[in-house]
Amino acid sequence: EPEVTQTPSHQVTQMGQEVILRCVPISNHLYFYWYRQILGQKVEFLVSFYNNEISEKSEIFDDQFSVERPDGSNFTLKIRSTKLEDSAMYFCASSDYRDQPQHFGDGTRLSIL
Amino acid sequence: AQSVTQLDSQVPVFEEAPVELRCNYSSSVSVYLFWYVQYPNQGLQLLLKYLSGSTLVKGINGFEAEFNKSQTSFHLRKPSVHISDTAEYFCAVSEVGGTNAGKSTFGDGTTLTVKP
Numbered sequence: 001e002p003e004v005t006q007t008p009s010h011q012v013t014q015m016g017q018e019v020i021l022r023c024v025p026i027s028n029h030l031y032f033y034w035y036r037q038i039l040g041q042k043v044e045f046l047v048s049f050y051n052n053e054i055s056e057k058s059e060i061f062d063d064q065f066s067v068e069r070p071d072g073s074n075f076t077l078k079i080r081s082t083k084l085e086d087s088a089m090y091f092c093a094s095s096d097y098r099d100q101p102q103h104f105g106d107g108t109r110l111s112i113l
Numbered sequence: 114a115q116s117v118t119q120l121d122s123q124v125p126v127f128e129e130a131p132v133e134l135r136c137n138y139s140s141s142v143s144v145y146l147f148w149y150v151q152y153p154n155q156g157l158q159l160l161l162k163y164l165s166g167s168t169l170v171k172g173i174n175g176f177e178a179e180f181n182k183s184q185t186s187f188h189l190r191k192p193s194v195h196i197s198d199t200a201e202y203f204c205a206v207s208e209v210g211g212t213n214a215g216k217s218t219f220g221d222g223t224t225l226t227v228k229p
Contacts, residue, residue, distance in 0.1 A: 031215055043157070043203060043219040056216060091157060098215040101145055101164065101207065106156030 004105035006092050012111045013082055021077045021108045023092030032075045033093040033102060034067065036060065043091065049075065050098070079110075087112045115140040117206050119220035127228050128196055134189040134223045136204030143209040146187040147217070148178055151201045160202075163187065174198070199227045 005024045013019045025032050034046040047057040049067050064080045075094075079086055089109050093102035120135040138144060148160040161172025168180040178189045187204060204220040 033216070035217070042221045043205075043217075045216050045218070048215050089156075093217075095215070099145075099207075099209050101147065101159075101162055102215075102217055104149075104157045104159070109154075 004103050006105035006108050010109045019079050023075045025094030029094035029096050031095045034077045035091040037089040082112045084112050115206050115218045117220035119223050121223050123224045125226045129193045131192050132194050136187045138206045145207045147205040148189050149203045194227045196227050
């Protein structure tokens with residue numbers, strides 16, 4: 001079965017640095033998502049992306065966050081100036097249509113020092 | 114807006130005993146429902162999903178769940194658990210249509226601990 005893949009599996013970054021998390025969604029999917037899970041807490045929606053633009057974003061997704069689909073396969077989440085509280089597991093997901101179930105990647109654990 | 118409530122934060126159970134993890138949801142439109150399992154330091158693995166049709170859905174690892182529309186519930190069950198089932202379990206809902214379509218909302222999670 002096709003999978004969503006995320007790289008790296010673990011990213012360690014100094015506070016204030018920029019970080020880019022990468023995702024390769026399932027190839028025929030059109031809708032892409034990022035979620036965040038702070039250690040010990042629930043999974044939270046960050047942003048959805050379709051047709052090269054953001055379709056919805058949560059309150060968490062402030063100006064330090066951005067998403068991009070730089071080519072036909074990758075979907076990235078950039079955090080411009082990382083803060084300690086950005087430490088979390090970040091999950092990418094994709095679906096073929098807006099209403100269809102999302103397929104999740106294994107996540108990237110982001111640790112901010 | 115949609116919401117999910119997992120009624121038990123922790124469920125301890127002995128090996129080979131049955132278990133039920135409870136989930137209730139709230140939504141003004143039709144929904145898809147999911148259960149995910151997360152093992153320590155790993156990602157989310159889909160256990161099962163309800164999209165339409167039969168209200169009893171079977172998933173991987175011997176788990177099943179029943180969609181009850183009148184009670185807005187989607188409880189997860191397994192007749193006999195193993196030590197290896199120890200993990201965090203998340204219930205999630207995604208609206209069909211409406212302004213929240215395409216966004217999954219997760220519950221707080223239930224920690225299942227299976228003891229020998």
